[in-house]
Amino acid sequence: MIRPSTSLTKAKTGIQGFDQITGGGLPQARSTLICGGPGCGKTLFAMEFLVRGATDYGEPGVFVAFEESIAELCENFTSVGFDLTALMEHQHLLIDEIKLESEQLTTAGAFDLDGLFLRLADAIERIGAKRVVLDTLERLFASLPNPQVLRTELSRLLRWLKDRGVTVILTAERGDGTLTRYGLEEYVSDCVVVLTHEPRNLISTRYLKVLKYRGSSHGTNEYPFLIDHHGISIAPITSVTLTHEASRERLSSGVEHLDDMLGGAGFYRGSSILVSGTAGTGKTSLAGHFTAAACKRGERVLYFAFEESASQITRNMESIGIDLRPWLEQDLLHIHATRPSFTGLEMHLTLMHKAILDYSAQNVVIDPLNSFAESSETKQMLEVKAMLMRMLDYLKQQGITGYFTSLTSGGAALDHTDVAISSLIDTWILLSAIDSHGVRKRQLGIIKSRGMSHSSQTREFLLTDQGVKLLDPQAEISRHLSGSERVAEENRLRALHSAQQRKLAYQREQLELQRTLMETRIDTLRAEYGLRAAQLEGLLEAEAKTPTTRQAQPGGTT
């Protein structure tokens, strides 16, 4: 089924993402059918193919407009940043406007479309066109009688265009249950692209799907796409292989002691960092530290905020001593604040992908990551997860450091992330708050951090007006107590203290006792020695007195 790509030359569309899906663009010197309902972006797709071809690949194009006038087209495409007038002046583009006024038309006998052929041939020759768009050819069926003749002429036209070696896009409206209203797909067998525009979960999203591509492999998914002031862009594609380069460079988290906990140096560049925790545990504050630290290094940060506005974030960060305004002014930081429900979930990711590309960000903060998941239904969870994976994959491929926060709902286990993306995360920091005797104590722990020896301690931290302060593990104990707990703690400490004192006193007593014992023993030993010495002396004295009597004894009686 899949032939080597060399067997088929492809014409690059220059449409962001599309050439990746199709492995290089549309089939060269063949026709491609773009079909979809009204307002799907068919005309835009076709026009962008011509504009990019003319500006990026040096291939002039002819646009045959069956629906709109030249003036209308020029006006409409200004909003997506295409200056058609200039392209036409430079002979890179030729628009042939075909007016079909069926009410003034009668048929009297056999006819053909030689007029159209001649116009097209003339247009192609005039600018040396390599690309041709027929938008929307099907209008002929509505305007001209005798569909049988039209069908014959149509296949003749496509053959004729093929012989001329031009790459053709035909657009067509989707019919009821069929791809196109007049069955155009029967004539175009090389490549069929379907555009849809459908509401899912009450939010409308555009999707693109390559239905057919003869002689080439292609992505078969439905790809959400976006139309903005730069034309069409299609969501990034999931990378199949893990080929991204792993950087050894370390980045500061912006919090002094947190870097110490992360092997003493902080995160790896290009890694994915997840900070999860329940509400109010300081996730955004940590993100603020990371942002400020990155900006201080002169790196660009793109901050996606889904819960707060940009000014709210800057104000709140100021309250903990992080001033983001200079970075915003220097264009090192951009805060992209939208509501998760503003567009479709997948569209969000498409938008984000585009924003990252446009801003050429080195660091991306998403706060919070799971706001998508919350706004979706259960059946969409898989979809959301897949898209998030694509996003994270994309960041990794680009070597962009990703910093995500995730809100854990109260009931769930603390190390449970709704979107189950933990396998994609390199460093996972868990924040928690313990409510004890009227005071919430914030704690920070590192669940995992790939590729570094990290602390396994859970450290308490404070949110001060100078930012996040991690407390020394030793000093943690009674620092943050109040009320009865403080009294209890003090009592406990006092008791502890006196116990210690007693213990010392006891030990001193013991020692004293031991000394006394030792001295007593010494005395005893000395006394014993004295006794023995005296005894020996006595014996010696006795010996000195008796030698004569002893000597006399052998010569004595017996």
Add this chain to the structure above:
Amino acid sequence: MNAGVGTPAEATEEVLRLRLYVVGRNPKSIIAQRNLTCFCERHLTTPYQIEIVDLSSNPEIARKDQILATPTLVRLTPAPERRVIGDLSDSDSVIFGLDLPASVSSAI
């Protein structure tokens, strides 16, 4: 562009001006020219002008005059413009399509 064929007419607004767009040696075009001449001789009672335009030598005219199907017969005057496509073999349709006033045609 060929010169007008047919009966010379006075330059009044009432004059019927027809223009036939053809493509060179295309058989349908040749038939259409013949049919048009026959039609005019048979049905038209008032003065008229006929102009034949060959698109194969001037393709940009097709763009300028919005010609798609060939052959195309256009009634230029009296206004409004009327168009008939085909080889003009069906004279009833030609009469209907050109929307000729009863006074200028002797049809049926």
